[in-house]
Amino acid sequence: MSRNKSLRGKLTLVAIVVLMLVMTACGGNSKESANASEGAESSPSSSENGSSDGNAAPDSDNPNAQWALDVGLDKTETTDELYELAKKEGKVVVYSQSSRIKDVKASFEEKYPGITVEGYKMSSPEIVEKVIREQESKVWNSDVIFVKDSSGSVSNEMIKKGMVHKYLPTDIQSTMMEPFKSSSPGLVMYFSVRTIYYNNEVYDEPPITNWWDLTDPKWKGKVLVDDPIQSSDTMDLFLSFVQHADEMAEAYKEKFGKEIVLDGTDNAGYEFFKQLFANDVVLVKSSDEAVEAVGAKGQDNPPIAIAAASKLREVEEKGLKVGASWEVKPRLSVKGPAYLYVTNEAEHPNAAKLFIRWMAGEVDGTGKGFEPYNVSGSYSTRPNVVREDNVPLDQLKLWDYDSDYFYNNYVKFREFWIKSVS
Structure with a gap:
């Protein structure tokens, strides 16, 4: 799967707005x-x-x-x-x-x-x-x-x-x-919350303990995530990285032992995504698709996925070999x-x-x-x-939901994301 595949041919932001204006106010029959x-x-x-x-x-x-x-x-x-x-x-x-x-x-x-x-x-x-x-x-x-x-x-x-x-x-x-x-x-x-899924048939413990681990070349082309343009949950998580860029910078220093140097980006949150794209992140249609790809039996070199933690309810039902990470620096997720x-x-x-x-x-x-x-x-x-x-709630490190910040920064991040995958 190409990291560009899920957004290739998408309408521009202006076209989307125009389309919304001309759509009829039909009911929910479709x-x-x-x-x-x-x-x-x-x-x-x-x-x-x-x-x-x-x-x-x-x-x-x-x-x-x-x-x-x-x-x-x-x-x-x-x-x-x-x-x-x-x-x-x-x-x-x-x-x-x-x-x-x-x-x-x-x-x-x-x-x-x-x-x-x-x-x-x-x-x-x-x-x-x-x-x-x-x-x-x-x-x-x-x-x-x-x-x-x-x-x-x-x-x-x-x-x-x-x-x-x-x-x-x-x-x-x-x-x-x-x-x-x-x-x-x-x-x-x-x-x-969102979490990072891994194949527990291959890994005895979570292979990801820091979000910056995902930028490691060993995971090149093997990080799956549902497209934030289509998933508001994923978008809100990614906006949290940008909002809490100071924490992302600290996590970078903890992993690499040096201060982060921004490469034409606004802060450590945007820099994280720039490096994630450079590592060929793979966009999928849904958390279901991502978790099923991670948890399929008999893999030697399985991918990992950022997906909804609630998909754990389907693991036994679908016979998946899946584990979830609950301690990821700087924080696991946003509420x-x-x-x-x-x-x-x-x-x-x-x-x-x-x-x-x-x-x-x-x-x-x-x-x-x-x-x-x-x-x-x-x-x-x-x-x-x-x-x-x-996992007990008091043991999870989570960001609070900030609707005003997300609303005021959504367009900027959305444009950055589309530009990065186009």
Whole structure:
């Protein structure tokens, strides 16, 4: 595979913008639908009565804050109250960055007969582009979006323009860890991290302990990564290297025993990527593709991959020979929060609220709706939800997510990346 292959022939930034402007505001029919038969025959058991205290009020600078108040996004109703209202609406439409939405759909419809979930799988950048297009055209297709911040575009565009709203019931909020409890722009179910995968049939221990190891000639043409132009998680990790260039410079000195010398780059973060490209990094379509290539049995000289830690859930199922690195200098990864929002002018706001509660795992985070996301390699925002097969959170060195920095530096890094692979 050529390192240029995945971006050869891509539209320029200007062309992409023009294309976005002329696209129609169609619905989600062309996306992968998670729809199945409506409802189930079992009756919902009575859930605990939640608090009726008010949630945090919508942001005062949100131009559509009044709509959010009108539909009660500042309230914490009981699930019984919401169910009665949601049954009258009949369905909830969800745009999801995860294909596991089909599992949430199944459990929700079993729990709440009479409410159909229409779930559509898209990448986070696709969700952002689609919702902005629909909202600007006053097309109210979706009720809930399950999305990553996509380099700050949700926080800095969609929220500030009132296209999406936070729904964070107080009974759920009170059980969350900081900073998700008090300063999050939306309800965060869990956060993900990236890691470096290696073939544990060949290597008894992680061969990479410093990010600069990837620039070593021994790994030339053998480092796989999903394209950050297509993956917001990878983009946010790479922007973290640039943001924390001082730490990258220290890691360079620790590995090579000398101060870093920049070769026409702005800082040690950009220099890292320049050297990574010089080492023929290989771009792939997804973390799945990368991990499967690393973990295939019977290899003598396998590649390594930068990919989502949550792919560990598939290792046994697919019979892969894969290990993951958890201690990489200067830090392993950046926290990647996964957000749930109610879209502005949602046609089914009560079903949306009920669905968000369900998907978040209800009050303590252990409900069935959260089960598909409570997997190895992902971390719940509820301190009581801890997986024994995860490395303890306090043992991981992670950067915090900085939506403003990512948003303000995305275009510059994107142009650098495209120029480097073209």
